Amino acid sequence: xxxxxxxxxxxxxxxxxxxxxxxxxxxxxxxxxxxxxxxxxxxxxxxxxxxxxxxxxxxxxxxxxxxxxxxxxxxxxxxxxxxxxxxxxxxxxxxxxxxxxxxxxxxxxxxxxxxxxxxxxxxxxxxxxxxxxxxxxxxxxxxxxxxxxxxxxxxxxxxxxxxxxxxxxxxxxxxxxxxxxxxxxxxxxxxxxxxxxxxxxxxxxxxxxxxxxxxxxxxxxxxxxxxxxxxxxxxxxxxxxxxxxxxxxxxxxxxxxxxxxxxxxxxxxxxxxxxxxxxxxxxxxxxxxxxxxxxxxxxxxxxxx
Numbered sequence: 135x136x137x138x139x140x141x142x143x144x145x146x147x148x149x150x151x152x153x154x155x156x157x158x159x160x161x162x163x164x165x166x167x168x169x170x171x172x173x174x175x176x177x178x179x180x181x182x183x184x185x186x187x188x189x190x191x192x193x194x195x196x197x198x199x200x201x202x203x204x205x206x207x208x209x210x211x212x213x214x215x216x217x218x219x220x221x222x223x224x225x226x227x228x229x230x231x232x233x234x235x236x237x238x239x240x241x242x243x244x245x246x247x248x249x250x251x252x253x254x255x256x257x258x259x260x261x262x263x264x265x266x267x268x269x270x271x272x273x274x275x276x277x278x279x280x281x282x283x284x285x286x287x288x289x290x291x292x293x294x295x296x297x298x299x300x301x302x303x304x305x306x307x308x309x310x311x312x313x314x315x316x317x318x319x320x321x322x323x324x325x326x327x328x329x330x331x332x333x334x335x336x337x338x339x340x341x342x343x344x345x346x347x348x349x350x351x352x353x354x355x356x357x358x359x360x361x362x363x364x365x366x367x368x369x370x371x372x373x374x375x376x377x378x379x380x381x382x383x384x385x386x387x388x389x390x391x392x393x394x395x396x397x398x399x400x401x402x403x404x405x406x407x408x409x410x411x412x413x414x415x416x417x418x419x420x421x422x423x424x425x426x427x428x429x430x431x432x433x434x435x436x437x438x439x
Contacts, residue, residue: 137168139220139239140300142212144205146174148226149183151342154261156187156194158229163236169194170212175202206309206316213303221303223295223317229263229340238297241334249298249324249331251278254338255290263340271333278332280325280374280413284406292321292331294341302329313366314354326371361388361398368402369435373428374413377421379405384427 141159145152159169171194173181181198188194197215199208213221220242222235234252242250253274256266271289273282278291294317306323309316324331354360365388372380382405386398396404405411420428433439 135166137166137218139164139167139222139235140170140216140218141167142170142209142216142221142223143226144172144174144208144212145176145180145184145226147176147178147180149179151227152180152183154229155224155226161232162230163233167193168217170216172197172199172208172212174199174208204311206311209309209316210311213300213308219300220297221300222297225295227342231338234337234339237337238334242297245332247332248302248329249296251291251296251331251333252337252339253333253335255294255341256338257341257343259343274333274335277330278325283322283325284403286403286407292324293318313363314359315363315367319367319370322367323370364398369431372431376414377424380424380427
């Protein structure tokens, strides 16, 4: 029987947290689901634990990357090997509260939309789920827009994991594989391709922070890749930006900028705080500089450089 929902779990050196993530999948009130786990070349005992868990649960299917390819490639492998029309990505160090996915699954059917977001992200340290720092999505009862993506103090919206249709994944080209902001870029692609998503009220998930090891974002930050990753994310939608913002982006030093504040993401978000700074309209004329930039990126991405 075809599963109604596929939970994909990208795994990399997650031997200490994976079992807790998996356990949370089995209290979701789901009757017909599968779990697709992909190991991205782990160097610890993650694979052994994956094999153990798959023997305990018939819902689990295993796939492997022999070499580390990164989060985007691992998520893509998982979705491509899934069998359901509805997908949820659970990171291997995060935890789902009971009966959350069943509620979101019913909601995506009710709304007949492309994606469903949590109302709240609850950050916890190590294994303490009782003490959390919470970030709430405040846009309720209306579809999320691309303009919302760049607003301040509205929550994470589509920048973190959410429930989505497999068709929408295919339509937008999946997750990027050439940089570290795969989840954020997936959400941006989702919105710029006119995919419709809503926040599901009274839902949340636990996002783990560790005092012992750095988060993926902090590893990217310490490697000086934050603005570089932001730039590659914006390349996807550079044709939607106005000329002055394109110039701001290309005049910013994106390499090894951990000594530079603010980072490129903050520069772009600050730009959109001004009401007159919106996206390009079809009737506006482009500057020669912007036209050259857009054409250069298009040529590079298509391999015509």
